[in-house]
Structures are given as C-alpha cells and as structure tokens.
Amino acid sequence: xxxxxxxxxxxxxxxxxxxxxxxxxxxxxxxxxxxxxxxxxxxxxxxxxxxxxxxxxxxxxxxxxxxxxxxxxxxxxxxxxxxxxxxxxxxxxxxxxxxxxxxxxxxxxxxxxxxxxxxxxxxxxxxxxxxxxxxxxxxxxxxxxxxxxxxxxxxxxxxxxxxxxxxxxxxxxxxxxxxxxxxxxxxxxxxxxxxxxxxxxxxxxxxxxxxxxxxxxxxxxxxxxxxxxxxxxxxxxxxxxxxxxxxxxxxxxxxxxxxxxxxxxxxxxxxxxxxxxxxxxxxxxxxxxxxxxxxxxxxxxxxxxxxxxxxxxxxxxxxxxxxxxxxxxxxxxxxxxxxxxxxxxxxxxxxxxxxxxxxxxxxxxxxxxxxxxxxxxxxxxxxxxxxxxxxxxxxxxxxxxxxxxxxxxxxxxxxxxxxxxxxxxxxxxxxxxxxxxxxxxxxxxxxxxxxxxxxxxxxxxxxxxxxxxxxxxxxxxxxxxxxxx
Amino acid sequence: xxxxxxxxxxxxxxxxxxxxxxxxxxxxxxxxxxxxxxxxxxxxxxxxxxxxxxxxxxxxxxxxxxxxxxxxxxxxxxxxxxxxxxxxxxxxxxxxxxxxxxxxxxxxxxxxxxxxxxxxxxxxxxxxxxxxxxxxxxxxxxxxxxxxxxxxxxxxxxxxxxxxxxxxxxxxxxxxxxxxxxxxxxxxxxxxxxxxxxxxxxxxxxxxxxxxxxxxxxxxxxxxxxxxxxxxxxxxxxxxxxxxxxxxxxxxxxxxxxxxxxxxxxxxxxxxxxxxxxxxxx
Numbered sequence: 001x002x003x004x005x006x007x008x009x010x011x012x013x014x015x016x017x018x019x020x021x022x023x024x025x026x027x028x029x030x031x032x033x034x035x036x037x038x039x040x041x042x043x044x045x046x047x048x049x050x051x052x053x054x055x056x057x058x059x060x061x062x063x064x065x066x067x068x069x070x071x072x073x074x075x076x077x078x079x080x081x082x083x084x085x086x087x088x089x090x091x092x093x094x095x096x097x098x099x100x101x102x103x104x105x106x107x108x109x110x111x112x113x114x115x116x117x118x119x120x121x122x123x124x125x126x127x128x129x130x131x132x133x134x135x136x137x138x139x140x141x142x143x144x145x146x147x148x149x150x151x152x153x154x155x156x157x158x159x160x161x162x163x164x165x166x167x168x169x170x171x172x173x174x175x176x177x178x179x180x181x182x183x184x185x186x187x188x189x190x191x192x193x194x195x196x197x198x199x200x201x202x203x204x205x206x207x208x209x210x211x212x213x214x215x216x217x218x219x220x221x222x223x224x225x226x227x228x229x230x231x232x233x234x235x236x237x238x239x240x241x242x243x244x245x246x247x248x249x250x251x252x253x254x255x256x257x258x259x260x261x262x263x264x265x266x267x268x269x270x271x272x273x274x275x276x277x278x279x280x281x282x283x284x285x286x287x288x289x290x291x292x293x294x295x296x297x298x299x300x301x302x303x304x305x306x307x308x309x310x311x312x313x314x315x316x317x318x319x320x321x322x323x324x325x326x327x328x329x330x331x332x333x334x335x336x337x338x339x340x341x342x343x344x345x346x347x348x349x350x351x352x353x354x355x356x357x358x359x360x361x362x363x364x365x366x367x368x369x370x371x372x373x374x375x376x377x378x379x380x381x382x383x384x385x386x387x388x389x390x391x392x393x394x395x396x397x398x399x400x401x402x403x404x405x406x407x408x409x410x411x412x413x414x415x416x417x418x419x420x421x422x423x424x425x426x427x428x429x430x431x432x433x434x435x436x437x438x439x440x441x442x443x444x445x446x447x448x449x450x451x452x453x454x455x456x457x458x459x460x461x462x463x464x465x466x467x468x469x470x471x472x473x474x475x476x477x478x479x480x481x482x483x484x485x
Numbered sequence: 486x487x488x489x490x491x492x493x494x495x496x497x498x499x500x501x502x503x504x505x506x507x508x509x510x511x512x513x514x515x516x517x518x519x520x521x522x523x524x525x526x527x528x529x530x531x532x533x534x535x536x537x538x539x540x541x542x543x544x545x546x547x548x549x550x551x552x553x554x555x556x557x558x559x560x561x562x563x564x565x566x567x568x569x570x571x572x573x574x575x576x577x578x579x580x581x582x583x584x585x586x587x588x589x590x591x592x593x594x595x596x597x598x599x600x601x602x603x604x605x606x607x608x609x610x611x612x613x614x615x616x617x618x619x620x621x622x623x624x625x626x627x628x629x630x631x632x633x634x635x636x637x638x639x640x641x642x643x644x645x646x647x648x649x650x651x652x653x654x655x656x657x658x659x660x661x662x663x664x665x666x667x668x669x670x671x672x673x674x675x676x677x678x679x680x681x682x683x684x685x686x687x688x689x690x691x692x693x694x695x696x697x698x699x700x701x702x703x704x705x706x707x708x709x710x711x712x713x714x715x716x717x718x719x720x721x722x723x724x725x726x727x728x729x730x731x732x733x734x735x736x737x738x739x740x741x742x743x744x745x746x747x748x749x750x751x752x753x754x755x756x757x758x759x760x761x762x763x764x765x766x767x
Contacts, residue, residue: 370700373697374661465741475532
C-alpha cells in the first residue's frame with residue numbers, strides 16, 4: 001500500500017498548484033463530491049457559530065492565548081516536558097522528520113510490534129511515518145474511517161478533517177469489495193462503517209502500540225488531548241499497552257483552564273458540533289488504566305523557522321479545524337490534492353511553503369492559490385489573517401527569486417514586466433504616455449469591440465473571458481478637457 | 486496643492502426628482518462640502534479602461550453638493566505589485582499615493598479593492614519599507630480613504646441619491662468591499678432607493694467571483710471555474726444588469742458574460758447612482 005502521489009514533504013519536485021488544479025478541475029465527480037460536502041459543512045458551521053453570542057470574544061481569546069504561547073514557546077515546552085516526566089511519561093525532542101520516524105520506529109521495535117494502530121494524525125502524515133514503518137517491517141493501520149479508506153485506496157488525504165471528502169459512497173463500496181473482500185455490501189453509510197468496524201476491531205485488540213497525534217498539550221499538567229468523532233481514538237489511546245503521541249511544538253496551551261476557550265472553538269469550527277463525541281485526555285501513565293508506557297514526541301520540523309517570521313508566526317496558531325477549507329472558493333473547486341500536501345486549502349497554502357522553506361517551485365506556487373477573498377480569515381477560530389500571510393509569502397517568494405535567482409531570476413518575463421510597470425506608475429508623464437501607447441497598440445487585438453485573444457502569459461484571461469478595449473478618452477483626459485487645464 | 490474648484494460643473498443643490506432626502510441631510514451635504522476637501526482617487530484601471538465610472542462618480546458627488554478635486558499626479562496604488570509579491574517595487578507607489586493625497590480630508594474611490602489596499606495593506610507596506618516616517622504618514626492618510634458607497638452611506642448618511650434606473654439589476658458584493666472594508670449593506674441601501682429599479686438578490690452573493698488580480702491569469706483555470714458558478718447565479722436572477730463597486734471584478738464577470746453572449750451587462754454602481762431621468766447612464 002504505497003502512496004503514488006508525491007507531496008511537498010516527499011523528496012523530489014512536486015507539481016505546481018496550477019498544474020495539479022487543472023487536473024482536479026476537470027474531474028466532474030470530484031467537483032461534485034467536494035462542492036456538495038463543503039457547502040453542507042459551511043452552512044452548518046455558520047449555524048453552530050451563530051448560537052454563541054460571544055463568538056468574536058472567543059476567537060479573540062483563542063488568538064491571544066496562542067499568541068502568548070508562541071511568544072514564550074521555549075518556557076512552555078520545558079514546563080510541558082517536566083509535567084510529562086512527573087506523570088510518568090517519556091519525552092523525546094526531534095528536530096525533523098528523520099529523527100521523529102527513527103524514534104517512533106525504535107519504540108515499536110523495542111516492543112516487537114509488527115503492527116501498530118493509528119489515530120488520524122496529520123503530523124504523522126507530514127513525516128511519512130507509515131511509509132517509514134513499512135520499510136522497517138511494521139504495518140501501520142489507520143483506524144479513523146476516512147483515513148482507513150484513504151490508506152486502502154493508496155491515496156493521500158484531501159482534507160484536514162475529512163480526508164476522503166473527495167470520495168462518494170459508491171466509490172467507497174467498490175474499494176471495500178476490492179480490498180477487504182467484503183461481500184454483499186451495499187453503499188449505505190451504516191453498512192460501509194460496519195465493514196470497516198469488523199476489520200478494525202480485531203486490529204485494536206491485537207495491537208501492542210498505539211500511535212496518535214495531539215490536538216492540544218497542557219504545559220501545566222502534561223495532559224495531551226485528542227479530539228475525535230468515531231471512538232477509534234479512544235480505543236487507540238487506551239487498548240494498546242504502549243502509547244506514542246507525536247505533536248508539533250506549537251500545539252501547547254498553557255493551562256487546563258484554556259480548554260474552556262478551545263473546546264468551544266474547535267468542534268463548532270470543524271464539524272459544526274456544539275461538542276464532539278470523543279475527547280480523550282492522557283496524563284502520563286496510571287496504575288490499572290490505559291497504556292503502561294507513554295511517549296510524547298515533540299517535533300520541530302520547520303516550526304521554529306516559522307516562529308522567527310513576524311508575520312508568518314500566526315500560522316502556528318492553527319488548531320487544524322479546517323473551517324478555512326470549507327469556505328474557500330478555490331478549495332471547493334480544486335479539492336485538496338491540487339495542493340500536493342497533507343495540509344491543503346488556505347491554511348496549507350501558508351503552512352506548507354513555510355514548513356519546507358521558500359525556493360521550491362511546487363510549494364512556492366501555493367501562496368498564489370488564492371483570490372485573496374478573505375473568507376478564510378473571517379471563519380478562522382484563532383484569527384489567523386491568512387490573506388495577510390499569503391501576501392507576505394508571495395513577497396518572500398519573489399524576493400527569493402530576484403535575489404537568489406541570478407540572471408535568470410532577473411530576466412524572468414514577469415519580473416521584467418512588473419518592474420517596468422512599477423517604473424511607469426512612478427512617473428505621471430510615463431504613465432500617461434503608456435496609456436496612450438496601449439490605446440494605439442491594441443488595434444490588432446481589439447476588433448469588433450472586444451479583445452478575444454491576448455498573447456503570452458495573458459492568454460489565460462481570454463480563455464473564457466473577453467476583454468474590453470481601452471476607450472478613446474481616459475478619465476484624466478476628460479477631466480483635463482472639462483477643466484480646460 | 487490648491488483646492489481646485491471647477492467652474493464648469495458648479496455643484497448644484499437642485500433637488501432630484503421624486504422624494505428626495507430630507508432637509509437635514511441636504512444641510513449635511515452643504516456643511517460637508519464647505520468644510521471638507523474631497524479628492525477623487527480614480528484608480529489606474531478606472532482611469533484607463535472605465536472612464537465612464539469616473540465621470541459618473543464626479544457627476545454623482547457634485548449633484549450631492551460635494552465638489553471633488555482630481556489630483557492629476559495620482560497613478561496606481563500598487564495593489565497589483567504588492568499582492569503579486571513585487572513589494573519592494575510597490576513601495577515607491579505607496580509613497581507617491583501618500584504624497585499626492587495627504588492634503589485632503591476625504592479621499593473617495595469607486596473601487597473597493599484599491600481603497601482596501603490603501604486602508605488595510607499600506608501599513609504592512611510601510612513596515613516592510615522599514616520607514617517610520619512613511620508609517621506615520623500612512624497612519625494619517627488611511628482613515629481618510631473611503632469606498633464610494635461607504636462614503637455616501639456611512640460618512641454622509643445618505644441612501645437616496647435621487648437616481649433613476651429602470652432596469653432589472655442584481656448586485657455582486659466584491660470581497661474587498663465586503664470583508665476588508667466591511668461596507669456591509671451600504672450598496673444595497675443605495676440601490677434599493679433608486680427609482681425605477683427592479684432589484685433582484687444574487688444567490689450565493691458572498692462567494693468570490695474568482696478575479697483576484699493576477700490570480701485570474703496565474704491560476705486561470707481555477708479563476709474561470711469560480712467565474713462559471715458566479716455567472717450561473719447571475720443568470721438565475723434573470724437580471725439584465727449585474728452591478729458591483731469594483732470594475733476589476735466586473736471586468737472579469739462582464740468578460741465572461743460577453744464571451745457567452747448571454748445578454749447580461751455589467752455596470753458599476755456609480756453609474757447607476759449617477760443616472761437620473763434627465764441624464765440616463767448606460
């Protein structure tokens with residue numbers, strides 16, 4: 001079960017968003033599946049949020065808390081480590097994916113585990129843990145229904161919360177028949193769920209090691225929290241004798257009391273629920289209950305680089321609710337795979353390029369995968385100003401190309417055109433001359449009252465849109481003639 | 486820069502046809518007109534491609550008793566450069582804008598996104614320029630920048646501008662007007678007060694049309710996919726005119742409508758509001 005599609009966190013070049021979007025946009029079934037699903041979720045989210053009169057105050061509180069965490073992350077991380085130790089758990093610090101994979105694989109090997117059960121975790125997808133474990137002879141079984149579907153299909157997730165959002169039930173039925181050998185299976189959701197449940201129950205009972213991500217970790221108490229809907233997370237964290245939790249260092253919240261804010265923000269934003277069905281808290285190990293061994297893996301993997309960027313830093317506030325995906329007009333049409341990352345949608349467009357670093361053509365295209373409509377900022381429960389970060393990252397991409405791209409970067413047609421235009425706009429006489437020149441030079445294109453075809457890179461405009469030609473008189477010419485100046 | 490008052494179109498306070506705004510609103514215009522120096526920030530797109538919108542804005546404001554000045558040194562606010570990542574290149578344009586407009590007490594623009602650029606993004610540009618003086622000047626000029634509908638409804642407190650426009654019209658709230666400037670229902674209030682108009686609500690109005698500046702070219706496929714859905718909703722309304730407060734979005738929507746030969750036009754809000762029984766605008 002290998003994943004065919006490379007993504008931003010794999011080695012090698014990934015396609016640009018434009019290249020991948022073209023493919024996704026042509027997939028009618030995907031367009032319909034995702035269009036329907038996102039429309040439904042976003043309507044429900046709006047209703048769930050409307051119930052709370054203090055929603056805006058809650059958002060502000062979420063933002064303030066996360067901002068404080070980022071400002072004092074060094075102290076909170078040490079406090080968390082101490083709290084986990086006190087509760088009888090182990091803490092591992094890892095700089096990157098390689099170190100994280102190595103440590104988790106070693107823990108599994110120490111317990112002679114040939115198979116591990118997993119709770120849905122994007123952090124483990126980010127480091128390609130499943131593939132690494134497979135190479136080490138350990139099979140990782142995804143237990144979240146949608147992750148399970150994706151794993152069976154050998155695909156990557158297309159949504160933070162609903163990884164199989166691009167699939168409809170008929171497709172899932174066919175997949176289960178093919179891969180699980182399920183017979184007499186209808187495409188009723190309850191039947192499909194049951195088929196997965198039968199298969200997974202056995203896995204839960206046999207597994208020696210459970211692997212999970214973390215939604216939050218409380219610095220004060222060392223408690224790690226998993227928020228989920230299916231109960232698979234509860235089983236993964238309680239049944240196997242060894243529990244390994246991998247979390248990005250930004251997932252910290254200072255105190256237990258802060259759950260008051262986040263547990264109101266997260267379920268309403270992600271699944272439009274007042275409260276999610278299962279919320280599990282683990283504080284180290286306890287006698288006679290749950291795992292006998294608890295490991296918390298604290299991962300950097302590019303996060304401290306983000307922390308060092310004044311504008312980019314707010315990206316780390318993200319609590320992975322996926323509300324921004326569901327309202328994004330780009331995501332709604334292209335789906336998640338066009339982003340070539342385990343983090344798709346607007347948050348992915350700012351998180352992925354920062355995690356892997358500016359200067360890779362595939363991920364450098366992501367900040368441009370937005371019309372800057374701002375719908376994501378409006379719904380973000382921790383007030384990440386995604387459009388602001390998108391614009392900031394576009395600036396970093398261009399400056400990187402201009403300053404580090406040598407002669408090629410400087411002679412890039414877009415760069416030359418933009419610089420020429422900026423120069424023109426800086427001088428009124430040049431600007432007025434350019435207006436006149438454009439009016440005269442458009443004649444070969446502007447026949448029959450509209451421009452039907454533009455040359456070069458501008459051709460994208462006229463693929464489906466006519467363009468109005470420049471009229472005889474500019475506004476300033478009218479103004480001057482009217483005022484006789 | 487001297488306040489240039491144009492003599493050819495002396496602002497007249499003639500009451501528009503039909504039931505006009507009450508007296509106290511008129512007196513507000515007069516006091517505003519006497520007290521405040523107002524500049525028109527036309528934007529490069531309107532100046533070059535949509536002069537009719539600029540002319541309509543001037544006529545509308547003058548009809549309401551607001552004499553506007555048009556500082557000829559203005560060019561482009563730098564939005565395209567800044568938002569595409571050419572931010573160092575945009576900084577001279579930010580300086581230029583501040584220099585040209587700082588004298589004025591109100592700066593009105595018939596473009597939500599260009600007004601939004603100045604008001605919401607200029608502080609970020611000044612920060613990037615690492616120039617404290619520019620930051621201070623930006624801080625001074627930005628609160629004086631208004632999108633046209635916002636200026637009329639929120640600043641002047643007028644919703645009935647005495648317009649007459651006997652057409653079936655639907656309205657697309659552009660993203661930067663809606664979410665960046667938060668103009669709210671100001672444009673709708675203005676449209677509903679227009680005489681002769683048949684106003685139809687646009688379904689899924691708040692969804693982006695897919696323009697997004699250079700996004701429309703860089704990600705043409707996605708942009709067109711978004712546009713197709715917007716056009717579908719516009720056609721659903723059976724309106725003959727789709728209006729908005731931004732000609733850049735309308736250029737994109739109108740270009741799509743024209744290509745499909747569906748017989749629906751796009752007209753900037755300023756032109757509808759400037760239209761009267763005596764002077765019908767397209």
